[in-house]
Amino acid sequence: MFPESCVVRKLVLTRDGSFGSFAATDILKATIAIIYRQRLGQEETESLANRYLHTQEQKVRLGFEFPQRRDSFTIGRLAAKLALECHLDDVLPNDVAIGSGVFHQPIIMGASVRCCELGVSISHSDQICVAVIHHKGHPIGVDVENLAEADVVSVLSDVNARLRQQFFKLSLNEYEAASILWVGRESLGKVLTTGMTVPLKLYEPTSVSEVEAGFKLSYKT
Template sequence: MRPAQLDGLTTARFTLSFRGDEHGAVFGCLSTSDLPEERLDQLAGRWLHHTELERYAKLPLVRRKSSFLLGRLLAKTAVRGSGVEGDPRDIAIDSGIFGQPVLRDSGTAFRLTLSHTDGLLCAVVSDPGVPFGIDVERFVDDRVPSLRQALSGDFDRFAASRGLLSEEHFAFVLWTQKESVGKATNIGLTSPMSTYDISRFEWPVPGRIHAEFSNLTQFACETCCSERFAVSFAYPRLGALNRHLDELLADAEEAVGWA
């Protein structure tokens, strides 16, 4: 029996070509809404590994249970999109020493990057040797001053390149770019913020930003914005994507309510 799915969940396959080799990956999106605890418990029983169920049961708030469960549901759906069959309860998603998600017990090695904010989750499942990082943030006005303070000067350096982005959206774009490359390197934002400085910020097509990094030069990043969210996706800079972030999100627009 296939485990129960949720409305507002979508996955899409893409590839990254690097030095003559093609590496497949799966991008997933899930819109989140308030689910009753009874429904969450039903889904948990069908999707969570026994070690995850133990952690889930100890979470004190329904909101935290929802975030914990739905992130794993999305990630395991993306694993299934990579061709893995079987029971998702055989897959455990643990936390690495820097808080990064780690897939265990799947029988096949995968790398996972996962991000969630109020209303939206995004994930990428890929070959363990191909680093990706994804970050999603919901726009919140009162966070802009603290974000600007943390952006290590990039807000002022690239202000002329922000185009039609508002100050609020621009701050969240830069922040998600830094978060995404931190996730791609598995260290998050645990280094000095100057480590994640931006060296290039441009618009190759309307609606999609391309960024590169001053110090983490192995990576590039794509960013897209809707009215409510910013999503950034870091990947190996010398690789060629067959589908870009705006195209992957377009697949999710109707099902997830990305726009």
């Protein structure tokens, strides 16, 4: 639709172990949308908002006092709707509203039975916005972050020697290690819908390893 500004892709997940009460073909599917904010002009943003957003979302976005907050909300909802449109081709995005829970987590609200099975995770930075539509039986949390240099020391302050050694073996500097840890914490907090309301020690991984173009964090629980 606007290839220079956005990428939308269906994902096929893999999992070792149980699939709960659902078939693997149902829950091992997700769709990701990435919007490059600097490539999306204000006029195009407004046009897409009028096309994709529910009247309830329009009311919320127009109620923000500050333009930056309004833009972040709008881009986040647009990314979610683009992912939803690709994930469910028989659902009109503007018939579905994405509300907020008590922890400000996004919640899909739509009349479609298929929508009721889905969850969404949204994150954005100054450069990009990412949204992932997933089955609630296989929750996914997504986070993008531009970690401030000043936050590196505090993020790494409680990391044990074993984990530090693993980062060293992967040739990651302190900024890279802190960024991976923070994104992992945020993503896991979204999956558990606890955010940063629990001690950060609970989000500490037991191991980190390199997997293809990324890194895998493993946890005890």
